[in-house]
Amino acid sequence: MVRRLRRTGRSGVVAADARLPLLGQVRAGLRKVFPDHWSFLLGEIALYSLLVLLLTGTWLALFFAPSLEHVTYTGPYVPLQGRPVSEAYASTLRISFEVRGGLLIRQIHHWAALVFVFAIGAHLLRVYFTGAFRRPRELNWVVGVTMFLLALVEGFAGYSLPDDLLSGTGLRTAQGIMLSVPVAGTYLSFFVFGGEYPGGDIIARLYPVHILLVPGLLVGLVALHLLLVVRLKHTQWAAPGRTGRNVVGQPFFPHYVAKSAGLFFMVAGLLVALGALAQINPVWAYGPYRPDFDSTGSQPDWYVGFLEGALRLMPGVETRLWGHTLMWNPLVTGVVLPGLFFLGLYAYPFFEHWISGDPGERHLCDRPRNRPARTALGVAVLSGYAVLLLAGAQDWIAFITEVPVAGITWALRCAFLLLPPAAFWLTRRLCLALQARDSHLLLHGAETGEVRQSVEGGYHPAHEPLPPAERYLRTVYEIPVPLPAPAGAEGAGPRRRMVARLRRALSRWYHGDPMRPPVSPAASRTVEAVLAGPDKPAPPSETP
Numbered sequence: 229m230v231r232r233l234r235r236t237g238r239s240g241v242v243a244a245d246a247r248l249p250l251l252g253q254v255r256a257g258l259r260k261v262f263p264d265h266w267s268f269l270l271g272e273i274a275l276y277s278l279l280v281l282l283l284t285g286t287w288l289a290l291f292f293a294p295s296l297e298h299v300t301y302t303g304p305y306v307p308l309q310g311r312p313v314s315e316a317y318a319s320t321l322r323i324s325f326e327v328r329g330g331l332l333i334r335q336i337h338h339w340a341a342l343v344f345v346f347a348i349g350a351h352l353l354r355v356y357f358t359g360a361f362r363r364p365r366e367l368n369w370v371v372g373v374t375m376f377l378l379a380l381v382e383g384f385a386g387y388s389l390p391d392d393l394l395s396g397t398g399l400r401t402a403q404g405i406m407l408s409v410p411v412a413g414t415y416l417s418f419f420v421f422g423g424e425y426p427g428g429d430i431i432a433r434l435y436p437v438h439i440l441l442v443p444g445l446l447v448g449l450v451a452l453h454l455l456l457v458v459r460l461k462h463t464q465w466a467a468p469g470r471t472g473r474n475v476v477g478q479p480f481f482p483h484y485v486a487k488s489a490g491l492f493f494m495v496a497g498l499l500v501a502l503g504a505l506a507q508i509n510p511v512w513a514y515g516p517y518r519p520d521f522d523s524t525g526s527q528p529d530w531y532v533g534f535l536e537g538a539l540r541l542m543p544g545v546e547t548r549l550w551g552h553t554l555m556w557n558p559l560v561t562g563v564v565l566p567g568l569f570f571l572g573l574y575a576y577p578f579f580e581h582w583i584s585g586d587p588g589e590r591h592l593c594d595r596p597r598n599r600p601a602r603t604a605l606g607v608a609v610l611s612g613y614a615v616l617l618l619a620g621a622q623d624w625i626a627f628i629t630e631v632p633v634a635g636i637t638w639a640l641r642c643a644f645l646l647l648p649p650a651a652f653w654l655t656r657r658l659c660l661a662l663q664a665r666d667s668h669l670l671l672h673g674a675e676t677g678e679v680r681q682s683v684e685g686g687y688h689p690a691h692e693p694l695p696p697a698e699r700y701l702r703t704v705y706e707i708p709v710p711l712p713a714p715a716g717a718e719g720a721g722p723r724r725r726m727v728a729r730l731r732r733a734l735s736r737w738y739h740g741d742p743m744r745p746p747v748s749p750a751a752s753r754t755v756e757a758v759l760a761g762p763d764k765p766a767p768p769s770e771t772p
């Protein structure tokens with residue numbers, strides 16, 4: 229009987245595959261190899277945090293009431309009994325105090341949102357600093373940045389739904405930023421809020437955006453991202469046997485599936501532990517939103533903390549033109565600064581390709597030290613972000629240190645202007661110093677800890693050659709070269725000559741300090757062949 233069922237099932241599978249040939253593709257997918265380096269797990273942490281968000285958010289949607297209609301609170305939280313609150317706020321309290329397990333699910337959901345945004349940001353940083361965004365993966369970089377932007381929007385929308393004093397203050401700040409847009413600000417605010425806040429129906433409008441629109445877009449982008457990863461293959465670190473054509477790691481099934489499933493349970497367990505042990509967003513302590521109240525001493529979630537800090541650092545300057553008032557503080561910090569930030573993120577892969585001029589594919593990751601300008605630029609941006617994040621908590625810093633707020637504000641303003649250039653210069657010099665140390669290790673080897681005495685009586689540390697894997701890592705990397713002078717540029721028009729000169733100047737500034745490893749010419753040719761993509765000839769058999 230069992231054999232007959234097996235034969236029947238096998239024949240059915242064969243018949244189905246004959247009509248819809250998928251078995252070969254499924255087998256190929258199961259044999260797909262994934263790199264096993266820990267840094268590639270950051271994207272999976274974001275994926276599993278999103279899965280926890282979808283599960284907990286679906287449960288919370290069954291009990292939340294997205295309405296600003298006022299009701300009298302009669303629940304078990306005594307300090308608010310008899311007070312008029314919105315239905316959104318009352319339903320949040322009901323989830324927290326009356327629904328079994330409601331507070332735990334709320335806190336798991338909030339912690340998962342924080343981890344989700346952090347994991348996407350960390351994953352983007354890994355891709356940036358290792359050069360994994362280069363051709364042919366520019367589209368995947370654009371997809372990742374879009375997911376990061378949508379994660380910020382999704383987090384802010386969910387953070388604003390309870391209609392407590394903290395979220396209401398954030399919505400009022402968002403409305404002020406919209407109103408600062410010249411000419412169209414008033415229309416934009418009424419379109420989004422549906423009237424003058426706290427009236428209108430902003431909660432009812434944010435609710436479908438939070439539970440349907442943005443999650444649907446995120447799920448679609450995740451699917452597109454995974455399809456691109458499967459199609460384009462993973463980048464990987466340089467090691468003997470890896471040429472950029474073949475991926476060395478573990479097969480998807482069963483090894484990677486088991487490891488990935490274990491990571492999911494670890495992420496979910498950590499989020500449940502945080503939700504059970506670490507309080508977050510206690511809306512009952514803040515109270516319902518009122519325009520005449522302010523949430524003193526409270527801070528927004530970390531991913532929008534830099535906007536809060538920018539608002540606090542920007543001087544309150546306004547300009548009157550043709551009967552209109554331009555408020556530069558919310559306009560610059562809420563519109564211009566985020567716009568430039570995300571425009572830079574979207575454009576960076578194409579900018580680096582433009583000043584490099586190399587059309588080849590890149591499948592091996594860069595060590596950050598081998599790309600001094602790129603690494604220094606990333607550290608400079610991160611240092612500016614850190615200053616703005618600290619500025620978002622300037623009141624707490626003043627309270628703890630007993631330093632006047634004005635003094636802290638001016639110190640942070642100076643740091644925001646001076647720290648990024650200093651971080652860029654220092655990081656670039658450190659990268660060059662690390663490259664010089666790698667060259668020294670290649671020439672002289674690593675110290676063994678022994679000291680030997682020469683016949684002259686001097687003492688010298690003993691060295692031993694690096695292991696092959698370490699030598700390979702310090703030898704096989706791409707050396708960026710500034711663009712040469714274009715041929716025939718004299719006959720071009722003035723505009724093209726100006727663009728060419730700008731491109732060459734940027735290329736010299738970005739790639740003007742290459743440091744070549746001390747290897748033979750034959751080994752250099754082998755390194756170039758190893759770094760070549762599929763469109764280049766196969767590498768020779770020599771080992772660098």
